[in-house]
Amino acid sequence: MPSFFATLEARVKAANSLVCVGLDPHAEDVAKVKKDKGIESDAEAAFEFSKALIEATQHVAAAYKPNAAFFEAFGAEGVEALQRVVAAVPAEIPVVLDVKRGDISSTAKAYATAAYDAYKAHCVTLSPYMGEDSIAPFVGEDETRGAFVLCKTSNPSSEDLETVALTEGGLLYERVAKLCEKWNAKDNVGLVVGATDVEALAKSRAAAPSLWILAPGVGFQGGDLEAAAKAGLRADGMGLLVPVSRGIARAEDPKAAAEKFRDLLNGVRKAAEDAEPAAKRAKTEGAEEALEPFQKQFFELALRCEVLKFGKFTLKSGRESPYFFNAGLFNSGSALDGLGEFYAEAIMRSKVEFDVLFGPAYKGIPLASVIATALYRKYGKDTPVAYNRKEKKDHGEGGLLVGAPVRGKRVLVVDDVITAGTAVRECIEMLSVEDASIIGVVIALDRQERAKEGSLSAIQAVKKEFGFDVHSIVCLDDLLAFLRSSGTTFDDSVLTAVEAYRKEYGVDK
Numbered sequence: 001m002p003s004f005f006a007t008l009e010a011r012v013k014a015a016n017s018l019v020c021v022g023l024d025p026h027a028e029d030v031a032k033v034k035k036d037k038g039i040e041s042d043a044e045a046a047f048e049f050s051k052a053l054i055e056a057t058q059h060v061a062a063a064y065k066p067n068a069a070f071f072e073a074f075g076a077e078g079v080e081a082l083q084r085v086v087a088a089v090p091a092e093i094p095v096v097l098d099v100k101r102g103d104i105s106s107t108a109k110a111y112a113t114a115a116y117d118a119y120k121a122h123c124v125t126l127s128p129y130m131g132e133d134s135i136a137p138f139v140g141e142d143e144t145r146g147a148f149v150l151c152k153t154s155n156p157s158s159e160d161l162e163t164v165a166l167t168e169g170g171l172l173y174e175r176v177a178k179l180c181e182k183w184n185a186k187d188n189v190g191l192v193v194g195a196t197d198v199e200a201l202a203k204s205r206a207a208a209p210s211l212w213i214l215a216p217g218v219g220f221q222g223g224d225l226e227a228a229a230k231a232g233l234r235a236d237g238m239g240l241l242v243p244v245s246r247g248i249a250r251a252e253d254p255k256a257a258a259e260k261f262r263d264l265l266n267g268v269r270k271a272a273e274d275a276e277p278a279a280k281r282a283k284t285e286g287a288e289e290a291l292e293p294f295q296k297q298f299f300e301l302a303l304r305c306e307v308l309k310f311g312k313f314t315l316k317s318g319r320e321s322p323y324f325f326n327a328g329l330f331n332s333g334s335a336l337d338g339l340g341e342f343y344a345e346a347i348m349r350s351k352v353e354f355d356v357l358f359g360p361a362y363k364g365i366p367l368a369s370v371i372a373t374a375l376y377r378k379y380g381k382d383t384p385v386a387y388n389r390k391e392k393k394d395h396g397e398g399g400l401l402v403g404a405p406v407r408g409k410r411v412l413v414v415d416d417v418i419t420a421g422t423a424v425r426e427c428i429e430m431l432s433v434e435d436a437s438i439i440g441v442v443i444a445l446d447r448q449e450r451a452k453e454g455s456l457s458a459i460q461a462v463k464k465e466f467g468f469d470v471h472s473i474v475c476l477d478d479l480l481a482f483l484r485s486s487g488t489t490f491d492d493s494v495l496t497a498v499e500a501y502r503k504e505y506g507v508d509k
C-alpha cells in the first residue's frame, strides 16, 4: 500500500496544488449558515458549512483539514457531523484531522482508533511533548496513516516553549524536526510549522530536509504565503502543504480564494524551478549543505542594509577586493535586532563558555548590547555586559571600564571584523589590569585572507599568539556558498571574482 505521503504527493500532482482547505465552522459561521439556510441544529449547520466548502474547492484541494474542536463542541451530534464531513470528501483527497493528540501509548492507541476508524481520517495532528511512544500508535503499524507533529506552531505564545534553546545547541523545535525525520521510517510523519515564522520554516526545513510540512497561519493569522513557501518548500517543489481555513471560508468567493492561494504557491514553485540550473550547480558543489539558515539570513540582511556590496573596492592593504563589508550600516532597530540574533546563534553554536560579554568602544558597544538582548530573549541567557571608555573620566565612577564587573572573569569580546588584531590587543591590555581573561572573540565576518605579511590571516595570527578561539557568523567560504546557492540573483561574474580573490589572497583553513 502507498504510504500516506505517497498518496498526498499523488493528489498534489493531480490537483497541481499545495492548498489544504481547512474546515473550521466557527460559532459565527455556524450562526450565519443557520440564519441563511433556516437550519435549527448547530451540528447540521456545521456540516452544511463544510459540505459547501468541499463542493466549491475540491478541484483545488490537495487535502482537507477539519479541526475536530469545531464539531466536538456540539456534542454527540457534532461528532456525527464530523463523520459525515469526512465521508463527504471525495475518495482521492486525503483528510487531515486536526486533533493535536498526545498521550501514553495505550491511550494514544485509542485516540488513533478514534481518528482513523471512527472518523475515518487519513492523517492526524499530534503533539510531540510525550515523545516517540505517544506518536508510534498513530504511525508505527500502518504506513497509509499519517501524522503531522507540532514543531513550531503559528500562535504568538509558541515562543514560551518551542523556541527554548537546548544546552546541546539549537532550539527545541529543531530537535522536534530532527526527531520526526527519524520517526519517518514509513514515509508517514510530517511537521506542523506555522507560516507566521519564516525563519522557523527555514530552520525546520534545514533540520528535516525530506519531511512534509503543514504550514498554517496564512490568511487570518497574517502569515506571508510567498515567503513561507520559499522557506518551506523542498527542492523538488513538494513538501509543503498550506492549510487555509477562514481565508477561504470567509472570502466572498471561496472557490476563487482557494484558486488564488493555489496560484500564488505555484508561482513560487515555478520561480524555484526556473532557477534550477543554478541551484543544481550549487548542489553539485555542496553549497547549500555548507550554509546554515541563519548564515543565509545574515547575508540577506547584510545585502538589504548594503553592509555587503559587490564591485571593486580598494582595501587598506592596497588589495582590490570584489566585495566590501561595512558593518556600520547595520544602523536601524530592525537591522540591529537581526544582527544581535545572528551573533547570538553563532555564540550558542560555538558552545563557548564565558562570564561577561565585552564590547570594545565604539563599535563593540552597540554590538554587545544587541547580542546580550538576543541571548536573553532567544536563549534565556542573562549575560553580563561590559565595555570601555575611550577616555578616562576624572570624576564620578572613574576608570576605563563600564558595566558588569570583569575582575577575574572569562570574557568574550565582540567586534565586527578583525583586520590587524589591534582592537583585540587593546582589549587584552585593558582586561589584564582586572585579571580578566579573554576566552574568545566573536565577529561577524572572517575574510579568511592572508595578512599583508606572512601566510596567516589576522585571525589565525591572533589565535596563534593568544591561544583563544575567534568565532564568526560567516566567513569568506560561506559567502562563496551563498553566492553559489543564490541561483540567478547575482551575475556569474560576481562569483567568479570572489572565487579568484579567495584563490589569490585566501588562507588555508
Ligand SMILES: O=c1ccn([C@@H]2O[C@H](COP(=O)(O)O)[C@@H](O)[C@H]2O)c(=O)[nH]1
Pocket (backbone or CB within 6 Å): 022, 024, 067, 098, 152, 153, 154, 155, 192, 193, 194, 216, 217, 218, 219, 220, 221, 243, 244, 245, 246, 247
Ligand atoms: O500551529 C498551528 C497549528 C494548527 N492550526 C490550526 O489551523 C487552522 C488555521 O485556521 P485559519 O482560519 O486559516 O487561521 C485552525 O484550525 C488552527 O487550529 C494553526 O492555526 N496553527
